[in-house]
Amino acid sequence: MKLGVYNAILHDRPLPEALKVVADLGLTGIEINTGGFLPAVHVPDMDQILVSDAARDDYLAVFDGTGVSIAGLNCNGNPLHPKRAIGEKHAEDIRRSIRLAHRLGQDRVVTMSGLPGGEPGATVPNWVVNAWNSGALDVLDYQWGVVAEFWKETDRLAADHGVKVALELHPQNVVFNTADVRRLIELTGATHVGVELDASHLFWQQMDPVAVARELGPLVLQAAAKDVRINQENAALHGVLDNSFRRLSAEEDRTHLGGDEWVNEWPKDSAWDFVALGRGHDTAYWAEFLAVLHGIDPDMAVNIEHEDMSLGRIEGLEIAAGVLKEAAASVGVLR
Template identity: 65%
Template structure:
């Protein structure tokens, strides 16, 4: 098993510096962003896509570091009804698959995407609870758009020897195990799997260990990110819209055409936290055990989004817990 880091929190430094941070924590792998919501800060994707020989030379940066490349990440919304975002994110995903093949990588992480509710809309529409017949009409329309897109992506992934790992993420058509299995059934895919990010399952009251055990070989990649449920959840539940819009004068992250990340609620129902702040090493040991049973060579990468900790500090704290969990589970490391 490979235990590593998705390097997005270290985008402010060079890849060489990021690899030193990872190695110093005892982790042995990285996952690099290649487009979508975030830029490709640590990998020259356009150059590699144009000339695969560039990729072979570029890979030498990993030599002697004790860290290997174990996956690319292109999280975005390739089905966004605003074509300025949807077309760009879909193109990033296709390029990421081609680049993965050129680099000998077998995993590209992404999201299923989310269309609008009907033709000519410009905003995605997430059906949270399909209690009305109209909501089912919306879902059927969205599936009509998603199926041919994912059939095309499945074919491209197969052509390049890649598995596309869909993160089960809210505000996507595929956000839980049943919706993933519906995609597989509707589209007849064979190169689409799941990136099991435990954090989004936690706050939706799913058990990541149970999900891994039931999905089995559909799980092809994993993320170690923790969640803490706060007392405020007793008041507002876990579906909380008390976010604050950030102004153009404030530091904010652009994720699409005229779209930015909002400020997290001050009195949040739940928070993303470093490993160990929501669930202890014993839980993560069970998580790693379940993953190892599915694929002994699987990669599980820390995602650091604990805003109370700095980038390096958060990675270090999470790594301590993840490595302790691996020891408790007696998981062999690939290195």
């Protein structure tokens, strides 16, 4: 099992410095962002790498002697967004990441299943949360048709390149729970599409990542180590689907998601928060999580994703790495 870091939190520094941070944490992998919602900061010469052996070899040489190797590529985005400026770019980022993975000797690409609009001609995605009425099922029927067509095609591309695509079970996507994974595989017959098990998004939905891993077994291809704390008093009042987000202005620091979409400010009295490992679930839980993943694939990559807004970049990584290494040591899953 390889423990590492998803590099988005280290986009503030060049790749060699990011690799040193990961190595200093005592970790051996780095998951490299290659597009989608975020720019490919640490692969600036991607187009050259795709066509030039020299460019590819120069890029891989950056990792030599660092003790850190690539642990998958990540292009999380919405490849099915009904706005072409977003959807087509994110879809092409997935295809390009699959080709790049093959060029770099990698066999894992992490992304999301996507979320279309609710009907032909829509301009915004439509996430059906609770399909109790027939109109909502009509929306889902349309969306699943779009999803199946895209992932059949993408699965063929992945198979042609010897790459497996791991879908993060992220809300505001059509595929966000165990039943959706099964449905996607049944509809598409996919052989090179599975799951990136990001525990955090399962926690706040009241799902158990360990139970999900056991249920999906070999469909789990990669994992993200990110914790969630439920703020019980706020959750009791607002529920975990609270929409008290604030729109950030152009003058404020905000993250671009593509086209005309931006990240909003997190609710101040939030029902739940992303936190560093150990701040939501103890080391014993993460030990069980790693043990189950190791049973599925002893070589699986598990990468820390740091989004704890109360901690600095390095501080948060240090806390998470400490918990992850202690958990791994307690169940003997490191190579």
